[in-house]
Each structure stands twice: as structure tokens, then as C-alpha cells.
Amino acid sequence: MSAGATVVAVAVGGTTLAAVALRDALAPRARACVAQLELAGMEVWMCTGDHQMAAEAVASEVGIAKDRVVAEALPADKVRLVKSLQKDPGAKTSQSPKSIVAMVGDGVNDAPALAAADLSVAIGAGQQVTVDAADIVLVRSDLRDLLAFFALSKKTLQTIWFNFMWAFMFNICALPLAAGAFWQYGVLINPQIACLLMLGSSLFVVLSSLMLKRFTPPELPGPARMV
Structure with missing residues (x-):
């Protein structure tokens, strides 16, 4: 029982003949x-x-502290936990920034908490109501996909900012030149060249975005572990 297992005993005539400890296996x-x-x-x-x-036994094996384990929780308890985590403990007013909470679940009981979370992630093999309540659905039942999702979202945001800064700097430099701000210094731009430069800028942004197709999910260290 200390390992979090359920013990099933077989007895005949009041005499215990065998006992088997059953527990769920950890995800790889x-x-x-x-x-x-x-x-x-x-x-x-x-x-x-x-x-x-x-x-607590499972949390200990995966490295989650005991004070961050909520057990025997009903759907309403999971919603309360999500909302309590969203509140900033140091917030003085309701207008203060709140913590961003992501919820990952695959069961029917997780659906209300998924709906209450800022970011909800459902395991694809879960119940349909869970999938419907989630913002993101992991097609495979593989926790590595969760890390891949966060890495891809970060890479996508970086690409968006990079493209935005490129377009901003390009227009800051090119617009005065195209408007003839430097004509008195003999600096002019041919309309055909201006069209080619604009086309090149747009093409650069498109190619930069297409580089996301070469995204490689991060590899977790160590061999797969089955318990």
C-alpha cells in the first residue's frame, strides 16, 4: 500500500492463499x-x-513535490484548484496580473477544469468531451508531444517577432526613400526597383515562416522507462 498499489487477496476457507498488488503503469x-x-x-x-x-507514490516517482499533489479530487475540486492557481498570491486588486495555468487531462472528470484553464491540453486518446473542451489536442498519448508543443509555440512566437521586426525596419528605411525624402541629395529610387524590393521583403517573411516546417521536437534525455 505504501507504493500506492491496490492489494487483491485470494482466500479459501478464511485462509489467504495469495495476494497481488495492482497499480497503474507510469507513462514512458x-x-x-x-x-x-x-x-x-x-x-x-x-x-x-x-x-x-x-x-503521492506516483508523484514521488515522477518528481512532483507532495505539496503539489491534490488527490481524491472531484471535477469541482479540479476547477477550484485551477482557479486558485490562477490567482496571484501577491495581488492586491482583482486587476492585478494572474498566473497562467495550463491543464492537461484525458478523462471526463477533467473537462470542467480544462474549460476553466487558460490553456487546456487534451490527450487524443481521451474522451470526446475532454477533446471538445480543450484548446490543444495531442494526437498521441505521448508526453513528449507536450514538450514539443511548448517548444513549437515558442519557436513560432520568435518567428512572428522576427518577421515583424524585419518588416518594421524595412519600411522605416524604405518609405522615406520611396517618398523622395532624399531627392535633394540625388538619392532616388526607381519604381520598378521599389516593387522588387517590396516583393523581396514579402518573400523573405514567407520563407522565414516556412522554416518552421523544419522544426525538430526536442529529445528527452535517457532511455524510455516503463514501470
Whole structure:
């Protein structure tokens, strides 16, 4: 029981003949996934409807602190946890910035909490109501896809900012020149050349965005671990 397992005993005539300990298996690379999320500056919590002892045993194996484990939780309890995490403990007013909470789930009981979270992620193999309530759906039941999603979203945001800064700087430099601001110095631009420069700028932005197709998900360290 200390390992979070459920013991099933077989007895005949009041005499116990055998006992079997049953427990769920951890997802492959679950511990590495939790470690990577925490290295990225995220707080990882576990909220489950399972027994407290079983939840703490699993949390210990994947590297989640006991004070971040909420067990025997009903759907309403999961919603309350999401909302409590969203509140900034140091906030003085309701207008203060709140914490961003991402919820990952695959069961029917997770649907209300997914709807309440700022970012909801559903496991593709989960229930349809869970998928419908989520913002993001992981097609595979592989926790590495969660890390790949965060890495891809960060890379996409970087690309957007890069394209924005390129277009901003290009227009800051090119618009005065195209308007003839430097004509008195003999600096003019041919309309055909201006069209080619604008086309080149747009093409650069498109090619920069297409580079996202070469995105490679990060690899988790260490071999796959099955328990």
C-alpha cells in the first residue's frame, strides 16, 4: 500500500492463499517530461481522483513535490484548484496580473477544469468531451508531444517577432526613400526597383515562416522507462 498499489487477496476457507498488488503503469519518460517542464520555469501539479497514497507514490516517482499533489479530487475540486492557481498570491486588486495555468487531462472528470484553464491540453486518446473542451489536442498519448508543443509555440512566437521586426525596419528605411525624402541629395529610387524590393521583403517573411516546417521536437534525455 505504501507504493500506492491496490492489494487483491485470494482466500479459501478464511485462509489467504495469495495476494497481488495492482497499480497503474507510469507513462514512458514521465519523469523526464516533468523535469524538463520545471527546468523551463513551470510549476507542475498533480490533481487526480485517485487515493492520496497512490497519488503521492506516483508523484514521488515522477518528481512532483507532495505539496503539489491534490488527490481524491472531484471535477469541482479540479476547477477550484485551477482557479486558485490562477490567482496571484501577491495581488492586491482583482486587476492585478494572474498566473497562467495550463491543464492537461484525458478523462471526463477533467473537462470542467480544462474549460476553466487558460490553456487546456487534451490527450487524443481521451474522451470526446475532454477533446471538445480543450484548446490543444495531442494526437498521441505521448508526453513528449507536450514538450514539443511548448517548444513549437515558442519557436513560432520568435518567428512572428522576427518577421515583424524585419518588416518594421524595412519600411522605416524604405518609405522615406520611396517618398523622395532624399531627392535633394540625388538619392532616388526607381519604381520598378521599389516593387522588387517590396516583393523581396514579402518573400523573405514567407520563407522565414516556412522554416518552421523544419522544426525538430526536442529529445528527452535517457532511455524510455516503463514501470
